[in-house]
Amino acid sequence: MQLRRTLLLLVASMSVASLGVAGCTSQTQTTAQTPQTETEVQTPQQSPQRQPDVVYVPTPQEVVDEMLALAKVKKNDVIYDLGSGDGRIPITAAQRFGTRGIGIDINPERIQEANENAKKAGVTDRVKFLQQDLFKSDISEATVVTLYLLPSLNVKLRPELFRQLKPGTRIVSHDFDMGDWKPERVVKTQEGSTIYYWTIPKQVPANLRS
Numbered sequence: 567m568q569l570r571r572t573l574l575l576l577v578a579s580m581s582v583a584s585l586g587v588a589g590c591t592s593q594t595q596t597t598a599q600t601p602q603t604e605t606e607v608q609t610p611q612q613s614p615q616r617q618p619d620v621v622y623v624p625t626p627q628e629v630v631d632e633m634l635a636l637a638k639v640k641k642n643d644v645i646y647d648l649g650s651g652d653g654r655i656p657i658t659a660a661q662r663f664g665t666r667g668i669g670i671d672i673n674p675e676r677i678q679e680a681n682e683n684a685k686k687a688g689v690t691d692r693v694k695f696l697q698q699d700l701f702k703s704d705i706s707e708a709t710v711v712t713l714y715l716l717p718s719l720n721v722k723l724r725p726e727l728f729r730q731l732k733p734g735t736r737i738v739s740h741d742f743d744m745g746d747w748k749p750e751r752v753v754k755t756q757e758g759s760t761i762y763y764w765t766i767p768k769q770v771p772a773n774l775r776s
């Protein structure tokens with residue numbers, strides 16, 4: 567929906583770091599701060615490795631369903647959600663299709679929440695959540711990648727997608743495109759979201775290599 571998209575873009579433009587926000591929602595307050603000294607080492611459950619690049623705003627369930635449908639997710643896929651929030655995308659794929667999924671999020675609160683949700687959904691044998699920086703993660707086994715980040719982050723991620731993913735890997739992004747990498751499909755949902763769809767080409771066009 568337009569409001570959610572605007573919220574993400576607005577918060578991004580205000581600089582996540584200066585707000586001291588780490589994965590905020592309307593319900594979640596964060597206490598995370600970067601340790602000031604080497605002796606202030608915190609456990610992964612207390613603090614993100616660094617501030618998230620984008621705040622937490624969940625994709626509505628109907629849009630999750632449409633993203634999975636657009637990517638034609640099946641049991642034999644391996645789905646990676648980069649910036650996985652409460653885990654709803656891989657959890658839904660595991661519940662509906664038995665798909666194996668990995669969620670990556672930099673914020674330990676989100677990882678904890680996602681693990682709890684996976685347990686409630688009974689899919690802990692199919693999904694795994696990793697507290698990592700998505701820009702440094704090994705995503706090479708993915709056959710489907712889902713994104714709900716920001717336009718600038720999608721473009722920053724693009725070379726890594728081309729470097730790591732096999733030709734034919736499907737990518738779906740909620741609300742944000744990939745700059746001059748034109749999508750193969752664009753779907754408008756009933757409640758006003760846009761979903762973009764690409765597949766990794768056999769040969770990356772020269773203008774998209776960096």
Ligand SMILES: C[S@@+](CC[C@H](N)C(=O)[O-])C[C@H]1O[C@@H](n2cnc3c(N)ncnc32)[C@H](O)[C@@H]1O
Pocket residue numbers: 588589617618619620621622623624625647648649650651652653654655670671672673676698699700701713714715740
């Ligand atoms: C807009 S939310 C999307 C959540 C989920 N994918 C969904 O669609 O419901 C973006 C998520 O990315 C995470 N994030 C931000 N920067 C990250 C980074 N560098 N590495 C991993 N996760 C990050 C945030 O903590 C947040 O949970």
